[in-house]
Amino acid sequence: MSKQILILPGDGIGPEIVAEARKVLETVNEQFSLGLVLSEALVGGAAIDATGVPLPAETLDAAQKADAILLGAVGGPKWDTNPDFQIRPEKGLLGIRSNLQLFGNLRPAILYPQLAHASTLKPEVVSGLDILIVRELTGGIYFGQPRGYRTKEGGVREGFNTYVYDENEIRRIGRVAFEAARARNKKLCSVDKANVLEVTVLWREVMNELSAEYPDVELSHMYVDNAAMQLVRAPKQFDVMVTGNMFGDILSDAAAMLTGSIGMLPSASLDANNKGMYEPCHGSAPDIAGQGIANPLATILSAAMMLRYSLGEGAAADKIEAAVSQVLDQNLRTADIMSEGMVRVSTSEMGAAVVKAL
Amino acid sequence: MSKQILILPGDGIGPEIVAEARKVLETVNEQFSLGLVLSEALVGGAAIDATGVPLPAETLDAAQKADAILLGAVGGPKWDTNPDFQIRPEKGLLGIRSNLQLFGNLRPAILYPQLAHASTLKPEVVSGLDILIVRELTGGIYFGQPRGYRTKEGGVREGFNTYVYDENEIRRIGRVAFEAARARNKKLCSVDKANVLEVTVLWREVMNELSAEYPDVELSHMYVDNAAMQLVRAPKQFDVMVTGNMFGDILSDAAAMLTGSIGMLPSASLDANNKGMYEPCHGSAPDIAGQGIANPLATILSAAMMLRYSLGEGAAADKIEAAVSQVLDQNLRTADIMSEGMVRVSTSEMGAAVVKAL
Ligand SMILES: CC(C)[C@H](C(=O)O)[C@@H](O)C(=O)O
Numbered sequence: 001m002s003k004q005i006l007i008l009p010g011d012g013i014g015p016e017i018v019a020e021a022r023k024v025l026e027t028v029n030e031q032f033s034l035g036l037v038l039s040e041a042l043v044g045g046a047a048i049d050a051t052g053v054p055l056p057a058e059t060l061d062a063a064q065k066a067d068a069i070l071l072g073a074v075g076g077p078k079w080d081t082n083p084d085f086q087i088r089p090e091k092g093l094l095g096i097r098s099n100l101q102l103f104g105n106l107r108p109a110i111l112y113p114q115l116a117h118a119s120t121l122k123p124e125v126v127s128g129l130d131i132l133i134v135r136e137l138t139g140g141i142y143f144g145q146p147r148g149y150r151t152k153e154g155g156v157r158e159g160f161n162t163y164v165y166d167e168n169e170i171r172r173i174g175r176v177a178f179e180a181a182r183a184r185n186k187k188l189c190s191v192d193k194a195n196v197l198e199v200t201v202l203w204r205e206v207m208n209e210l211s212a213e214y215p216d217v218e219l220s221h222m223y224v225d226n227a228a229m230q231l232v233r234a235p236k237q238f239d240v241m242v243t244g245n246m247f248g249d250i251l252s253d254a255a256a257m258l259t260g261s262i263g264m265l266p267s268a269s270l271d272a273n274n275k276g277m278y279e280p281c282h283g284s285a286p287d288i289a290g291q292g293i294a295n296p297l298a299t300i301l302s303a304a305m306m307l308r309y310s311l312g313e314g315a316a317a318d319k320i321e322a323a324v325s326q327v328l329d330q331n332l333r334t335a336d337i338m339s340e341g342m343v344r345v346s347t348s349e350m351g352a353a354v355v356k357a358l
Numbered sequence: 359m360s361k362q363i364l365i366l367p368g369d370g371i372g373p374e375i376v377a378e379a380r381k382v383l384e385t386v387n388e389q390f391s392l393g394l395v396l397s398e399a400l401v402g403g404a405a406i407d408a409t410g411v412p413l414p415a416e417t418l419d420a421a422q423k424a425d426a427i428l429l430g431a432v433g434g435p436k437w438d439t440n441p442d443f444q445i446r447p448e449k450g451l452l453g454i455r456s457n458l459q460l461f462g463n464l465r466p467a468i469l470y471p472q473l474a475h476a477s478t479l480k481p482e483v484v485s486g487l488d489i490l491i492v493r494e495l496t497g498g499i500y501f502g503q504p505r506g507y508r509t510k511e512g513g514v515r516e517g518f519n520t521y522v523y524d525e526n527e528i529r530r531i532g533r534v535a536f537e538a539a540r541a542r543n544k545k546l547c548s549v550d551k552a553n554v555l556e557v558t559v560l561w562r563e564v565m566n567e568l569s570a571e572y573p574d575v576e577l578s579h580m581y582v583d584n585a586a587m588q589l590v591r592a593p594k595q596f597d598v599m600v601t602g603n604m605f606g607d608i609l610s611d612a613a614a615m616l617t618g619s620i621g622m623l624p625s626a627s628l629d630a631n632n633k634g635m636y637e638p639c640h641g642s643a644p645d646i647a648g649q650g651i652a653n654p655l656a657t658i659l660s661a662a663m664m665l666r667y668s669l670g671e672g673a674a675a676d677k678i679e680a681a682v683s684q685v686l687d688q689n690l691r692t693a694d695i696m697s698e699g700m701v702r703v704s705t706s707e708m709g710a711a712v713v714k715a716l
């Protein structure tokens with residue numbers, strides 16, 4: 001019973017970091033006889049350059065057939081000014097999320113004790129930080145219709161997007177969040193803008209309805225502006241947060257940056273059957289691409305998440321996570337998490353160290 | 359030539375903090391013979407309780423006739439669950455913004471040297487912080503049509519809002535931001551999500567067009583998720599930021615909280631002729647309302663902004679700001695900014711101290 005793993009290196013630092021995660025996967029594949037069969041495909045800017053479109057039919061096909069997907073990152077200034085909005089790297093990523101209905105995006109913001117100094121926040125505010133942000137990923141304003149760009153009467157240009165959710169979309173992401181909270185500290189904060197936006201009035205309503213099924217989980221609601229503020233003021237008040245696609249994009253990045261080490265944070269995007277795509281929280285960082293200085297640990301930890309959530313291989317995942325912790329204990333640091341007294345290593349040296357620790 | 363100032367206490371701590379700002383205004387009114395005529399009206403929850411609606415016709419009428427408006431804050435749990443979405447305190451605030459076309463929202467995030475310790479961020483990250491966020495306030499998803507809540511075929515509930523801007527709306531807020539940047543450090547960062555949302559593709563386009571008229575201002579663009587991250591990572595990289603209504607709501611609260619003393623931050627909402635409404639950045643804080651412990655300084659500084667921007671009384675504004683700085687130098691602190699060795703004072707004691715310093 002072999003398992004097909006599709007690897008999508010993407011753009012910028014994507015290929016470099018994914019190469020290291022691949023070595024790690026190959027190592028545990030042997031050690032645990034996982035039967036993983038790894039293959040690669042093009043997505044994003046790399047796919048535009050090679051085929052003219054960000055999500056070639058073969059890539060989508062391979063993604064649909066795979067048991068799980070590991071992605072590097074997509075995007076870069078090279079493609080940002082493409083006049084055809086459909087031919088942008090991001091459309092490749094969004095196309096996979098949407099076609100595979102990977103609606104459940106899990107974004108942990110965890111402060112590694114070894115990297116406590118890396119945060120821009122005071123130690124007492126962030127030490128021990130462990131938040132899980134559950135973001136809806138296939139609906140909301142990212143995909144709402146109608147959308148577009150047109151010229152009104154009088155020649156005035158106008159752009160428009162639609163923020164829409166129905167109760168089923170809200171309920172399924174709500175369940176993911178309630179279940180996650182149940183498995184953690186049983187506190188769920190739902191983030192909306194129900195004092196202004198009708199779509200989030202429904203969001204709040206459905207979360208309240210679901211709450212009856214999860215009496216053991218304490219549900220609270222917070223407006224998105226206040227949530228952004230509270231993440232800065234007292235982030236440890238949160239256990240699990242659940243929100244829509246756009247608010248989740250913003251809040252999960254803010255939460256990740258609280259740790260000061262976004263190069264360490266993995267993410268999972270799951271469908272209803274826990275099939276998923278896994279990727280680091282950071283982006284394609286075109287400014288440092290090709291220099292061999294990017295941190296591969298977020299991608300390696302994404303591979304661990306993949307083993308745990310989509311492949312049911314918790315032991316292999318544990319082992320990878322322990323190996324990552326061990327290389328940090330060995331004081332090895334890539335540039336982004338470097339500090340005095342530590343040993344600076346390159347992308348591939350870091351990957352090799354994790355393999356060695358395995 | 360008397361000037362009509364409309365005071366809207368609103369809800370929660372609104373009445374308490376506005377009362378102190380009123381004393382301050384009355385003091386400079388005499389000292390500088392400003393000819394201010396102060397009157398009050400109901401808005402928000404207070405207006406709902408008294409009249410059944412959050413923005414009574416007389417309040418709107420008085421707001422339209424006034425030369426400037428000073429607002430406390432609106433909202434509270436008492437009205438949050440009102441089933442009629444139109445009968446919510448926030449609708450009063452939004453109604454004034456929209457009817458008076460107060461599209462230019464200026465939200466400074468300034469760290470007072472005397473309160474440097476209050477920030478949850480490390481001193482080196484925030485010392486000297488001085489960012490101005492320019493938020494579009496009468497368009498975008500807050501006001502876009504169509505919007506609503508309906509039951510689809512099969513009885514499925516759905517909520518929807520529309521994020522829409524035309525080029526004229528973008529251009530006029532863009533000019534406010536470019537002018538503000540010109541008067542400061544000449545750096546403007548425009549925040550959008552142009553890799554996903556068509557409406558913000560237009561936003562970016564118009565900002566680029568405007569940039570030709572302001573060759574002395576350095577324009578950059580940033581995606582909103584990255585902006586949320588950069589505010590936590592290195593906030594001092596920013597001078598002026600400009601963005602739409604929803605992103606501005608979120609980012610301005612995050613930026614304000616970087617200072618740790620949101621009780622100190624004023625805001626202005628201006629129309630095309632610099633007529634405006636002024637209010638503290640913090641909300642109505644229903645949890646501490648009526649206890650006499652709220653910080654009135656953000657409202658007092660809002661009154662100073664009002665004198666400067668809408669009434670052309672810069673000298674009186676300067677004097678108020680100097681008085682606020684002086685009470686901080688006297689070590690007087692309300693609960694929210696209290697720290698060891700300082701003297702804790704009540705809302706009215708703080709107001710009285712500012713009056714005395716004047
Ligand atoms: C690249 C972009 C389309 C994407 C998003 O906005 O979802 C990214 O920011 C993310 O959070 O995964």
Ligand SMILES: CC(C)[C@H](C(=O)O)[C@@H](O)C(=O)O
Binds near residue numbers: 196225433448451
């Ligand atoms: C009270 C609410 C409607 C308002 C907004 O969202 O604009 C507030 O958060 C603000 O920022 O002034």
